[in-house]
Amino acid sequence: MNELLSKVISDWQLLHSIELIATLLALAYVFLALKQSLWCWPAALLSTLLFSHVMWDSALLSDALLQLYYAGMALYGWRRWQQYQQQHGKGQAPVFERPWQWHLILVSSTAIAGLVLGYFMEHYTHADFAWLDAQTTAFSLVATWLVAQKLVSNWLYWVVIDAVSIYVYAQKHLYFLTALFMLYTIIALVGYFAWRSHYQLQQTSTLDPARL
Template identity: 35%
Template sequence: MLHSLYEFWTAAVGNTPLEWVAVVTGFLCVWLAARESLWNFPVAIVSCTLYILIYHDSKLYADRNLQVVFILLSLYGWYEWLYGGARRTELTVSRTRPQEWLLLALGAAAFTGGFGYYLQHYTDDTIPYLDSLTTAVSLAAQYLMMRKRLENWLLWIGVDALYVPILWHKQLYPTSGLYALYLLLAVYGYVEWKRAAQVAQATGTSNSAI
C-alpha cells in the first residue's frame, strides 16, 4: 500500500521538472489567449517545445508531432492576429463560416482514419485512433484560434475533456490536471471572446461576418 502511494506521489509531482515547466507555460499561454493577448504565441512555442520531449517519452506520437505543428501555427497565428484583418489591421473576434466547418470536419475525419491506421500498424502507440482524433480536433481548434474564430473554444472544450482521462491513463498526472484547467479556461475564453465578438459587431469593427 505504501509502495503504491509512493509511486502515485512520484508520478503526481512529475517525472521531471521539465513536465512542470511545460504545465505552467501551457496554462499561461491558454490564459493569455483567452485574454486576446499576443503574448500567448511566444509562450505557446516554449510549452510546445517541451511537450515534444514529454509526449515522445510517453509514446503519444501523434501528440508529439502535433506540438511541432503547433509551433509553426503559433508563428503564423502571431502574424495573423497582427495583420490578418482588413487592410492589414489586427484581427477581431468573428464566427466560423459554414464552409470552414465543412472543410475542418472532412480534414479531421481523414486525418483520424489515416494517421490512426499508421499508428496502429507501424508504431507502439497504445491508443492510435483516439490519439489521432485528439490531434485532428486540436489542429482544427488551433486553426480557428489563429483566425480568431469564436468557436475555437468549443472545440477546445471537447478535446480537453478527452485529454484529461487519456493523460491520466498515461500517468502524466500534472499534465492531466493541466488539461482539466484548460477545460475551465476554454469556457472562460468562449465567454470573453463572445463578448468581444458582440462588441466588434456593434461598433462595426469586425473583420468578417459574425
Template identity: 30%
Template sequence: MPELFTSLYQQFLSTTVLEWIATITGFLCVYLAARQNILNWPISIISVSIYAYLFYQNKLYGDAVLQIYFLSTAVYGWYYWQSADSSDTKPVQKLTKRHMLLTTVVILLLGTVLGALLRRFTDSDVPYIDGLCTSMSFVAQFLMTRKILQNWLIWVLVDIVYIPLYMHKDLVLTAILYVAFTIIAWNGYRAWRHTYKKERNQLA
C-alpha cells in the same frame, strides 16, 4: 478510493521538472489566448517544445508531432495577430453552420487516417484516440490563429478527452492542467463571443 489518491499523489511527486515547466507555460499561454493577449504565442513556443519531447518519451506520437505543428502556428499566430492593419488586434470571426459541418468532417477524416497510421507504424497503445485528439487540436489551433470563435468549442471537447488519456500515461500533472484548460477554453469561448457581438454591433 484511498489507493487511487495514494497512486495519484505518488505520480504527482514523481513529476519531472520539465513537465512542471511545460505545465506552467502551457497554462499561461492558454489563459493569455483566452484574453486575446498576443504574449500567448511566445510562451506557447516554450511549452510545446518541451511537450514534444515528453509526449515522444511517452509514446504519444501523434501528440509529439502535433507540438511541432503548434510551434509553427505559434510563430504564424504571433505574426498574424499583430499584422495587416493599423490596429494591434484582429477582429474575432465566426464560422457559418456549413463551415462548421465541413470542419467536423475534416476532423473525423483526419483523425481516422492518423489513427490508422499510428496503429500501423508505431507501438502506440491508443492510436485512434491519439489520432482523433491530434486531429481536433490541429484544426482548433489553426482556427485560433485566425481568431475564429469556434476554436474554443473544439478545445473544450478535446481537452475533456485528453484528461483520461494523460491519466492513462501517468502524466498526472498534465491531466490536471487539462482540467484547467477545459474551464479556460469555455471561458475563452464566452469572452470571444462577447467580443464578436460587440464588434458586430459597432459595425452595424
C-alpha cells in the same frame, strides 16, 4: 541494482520537472490567448518544445508530432496577430466567426483525417491509444489554426479536445498534464463566452448608425 534504481528515479524526476515547466508555460499561453495578448505565442513556443520531449518519452507519438506543429503555429500565430494589430491600430483586434455549415464540413473532414492517422499509428507504430490520440491530434491541428485566425468557435473545439485528453493523460499517469487539461476545459468555456461577447459587441458597433 542501486545505480539502475537511482537512474530510473532521476529520469522520472527530470521528465516530470520538464512536464511541470511546460505546463506552467502552457497555462500562460491560454490565459494570454483568452486576453487576446500577442505574448501568448512565445509562451506557446517554449511550452510545445518541452512537451514534445515528454510526449515522445511517453510513447504518445501523435502528440509528440503535434507539439512540433504547435511550435510552427506559434510562429505563424505571432505573425498573424501582429498583422491584425497593425491593421486596427492600438484598439483590440476583431474576432471572427464562420457559419455552422462551414464547421460541419471542417469537422467531417478532420474526423476522416483522424481515422487515417489512427490506422497508421495502430498498425505501423508502438503508439498507445492510437485511434483516440490520432483524433485529438487531428482536431488539435485544426483548432490551433482557428486560434491563429481568431475564430470564436475555436474554444468549442478545445472544450471537446481537452475533455478527451484528460482521459488519455490520466491513463498514462501524466498527472500535471491531466490537471492542466481539466483546467483547460474550464478556460476554453470561459474563452468561448469572452470571445463571443467581443464578437457580439463588434456586430452591434457595425450596425449602430451613430458609428456610420
